[in-house]
């Protein structure tokens with residue numbers, strides 16, 4: 054007789070191996086480990102950067118040196134040794150691929166393992182993929198089609214070379230290097246990332262997508278993404294990643310800036326699956342990301358994220374609702390298992406009149422993990438008739454995990470309407486039994502229930518991404534069959 | 536179909552089933568009546584494989600297999616269906632997605648190909664018509680926000696979809712209005728065949744006007760204490776359970 058109790062479920066979850074763990078053997082060109090002005094100058098000159106960008110880096114470095122790592126998040130970890138990291142690594146082949154046929158077969162294999170066969174994506178889904186292997190973009194597709202519309206979608210480095218005026222105009226305007234410790238570090242040593250510009254009134258006809266991967270051992274990744282939607286433009290941007298299995302902790306400190314000018318809309322979706330560490334919690338990726346967008350009049354930014362990976366996640370995609378009638382949305386699913394720790398949430402800063410924000414956060418904790426939601430809704434003096442709705446739900450899979458909710462509200466305008474709802478529940482034995490009585494295995498039952506639980510968020514994702522996200526949730530939570 | 540012998544089951548150290556015997560043959564409908572707390576739902580849960588219960592003695596043979604040896608989901612895949620007294624809500628999971636998963640799990644167990652989307656939708660249409668289930672309910676999340684009666688009707692819809700060998704209906708009639716009662720009963724009767732059987736747990740002989748049982752059992756204090764033809768239900772309705780207690 055099956056006596057599949059929640060404790061056994063918990064055990065199964067602990068034994069869940071990282072299913073996407075593999076390492077691609079591509080020669081890397083790495084700068085010496087450690088961080089100093091010389092290393093920053095080296096990175097900048099390797100990338101053939103203009104003087105203003107080197108100055109930007111050096112200033113960020115100076116700021117960073119004055120800062121200390123933040124301690125307020127509900128996470129514990131061995132602090133990274135910032136002098137023990139190599140800050141730049143580029144695949145050795147410097148030649149860019151002319152066509153898909155020229156792409157290194159090993160890299161194609163990697164992409165296959167990731168389930169993102171580019172041929173298929175190009176043909177079937179109309180997704181233009183800018184694949185970032187370590188820090189240099191190695192394949193870009195659909196570029197021509199996009200450029201006909203005046204859309205720029207390229208690696209950050211290319212943007213620096215080809216569109217320096219746009220980069221210089223917008224870079225650091227939403228997240229200055231002084232913002233926080235990790236943003237400052239990124240400002241000093243960022244290697245590459247993506248740049249996207251949608252001209253006035255243009256609706257980007259396809260989902261733009263970038264897959265990030267950490268590859269060379271011991272190389273921190275400092276990505277920088279800048280998305281600018283000019284007046285009345287629309288873009289949906291997808292970011293997803295998996296990382297190979299590793300023994301030492303890998304630091305990931307990205308910066309993502311979104312700029313939605315008047316009447317523009319940016320949808321930014323992330324499926325994050327960095328290596329979470331083994332079941333003792335050893336060797337996972339540290340993910341300290343700063344993501345923020347700014348909305349001018351009548352603009353809208355919507356963040357959707359499905360977070361299943363990383364040993365430690367520290368991430369608060371935020372919106373500055375500067376313009377009147379602007380809208381900010383945050384939809385999040387964060388799954389933690391084993392010893393994973395996630396401290397994630399959002400900040401909605403209401404500056405303009407009639408601004409509106411929505412926060413839907415679903416936290417799922419399994420194993421011995423800790424899952425925290427931290428949200429700040431800030432209504433400034435001039436933000437008349439601001440509205441916020443927040444809903445933060447936590448689902449516990451075991452007795453040993455934790456869910457924490459830290460909602461902060463700062464309201465300086467009495468006309469604001471703020472609603473906050475929060476629930477915590479344990480996965481229902483009644484629900485599991487009901488499913489199993491219908492012939493559904495416990496594994497599938499959990500996946501069904503969890504996917505149902507996250508539906509509001511998953512519904513926000515573009516179709517093909519939603520499917521991937523559901524698979525990820527299932528992988529993160531299913532017990533091994535037996 | 537099913538043979539239960541000397542079944543003892545307890546929960547949290549408290550014995551609820553105390554030597555229960557029951558045999559149901561293919562093609563038969565058995566009704567189980569009995570006072571509140573007698574152990575009717577416990578019997579249903581134990582048969583379905585709810586793990587909170589400890590089986591301390593007895594055996595259950597279902598279609599030649601040792602039922603108690605099978606995990607919950609395999610019991611279902613072998614053809615055991617339980618219509619819950621209190622159906623569970625599963626937010627965000629649509630009824631059709633739920634049922635397609637269930638159906639395909641069952642088919643995989645029997646080495647059958649998954650059902651095609653087209654055949655599945657045809658089946659949904661056919662079976663929802665049978666229990667006059669609103670098409671909107673079929674696509675809504677499982678039982679979420681359903682009225683009490685809608686939940687019960689949904690149980691019978693699921694039963695029709697999964698086509699079980701043995702259905703155990705735990706107070707499916709309670710909470711149903713007169714029309715719903717008739718519709719649900721018609722559904723149950725339409726599914727009746729010489730190859731399947733059902734156990735109908737109820738407090739009201741009214742249901743048995745629609746679903747005519749071959750045998751009526753009285754479950755009292757964890758045991759079947761009296762069995763008889765359908766007239767027994769009428770007698771119980773008139774006289775209550777006291778005379779049975781006294782005759783023990």
Ligand SMILES: Nc1ncnc2c1ncn2[C@@H]1O[C@H](COP(=O)(O)OP(=O)(O)OP(=O)(O)O)[C@@H](O)[C@H]1O
Nearest residue numbers: 546547549551569570571572573574575576577578
């Ligand atoms: N977890 C539990 N711990 C202790 N006793 C329990 C537990 N669950 C059920 N019982 C008891 O088991 C007995 C049988 O309950 P059961 O639900 O089987 O009754 P029933 O015959 O279905 O009653 P009703 O007609 O009210 O539905 C009741 O006395 C109930 O209180």
Ligand SMILES: [Mg+2]
Nearest residue numbers: 575576577620
């Ligand atoms: Mg009962």
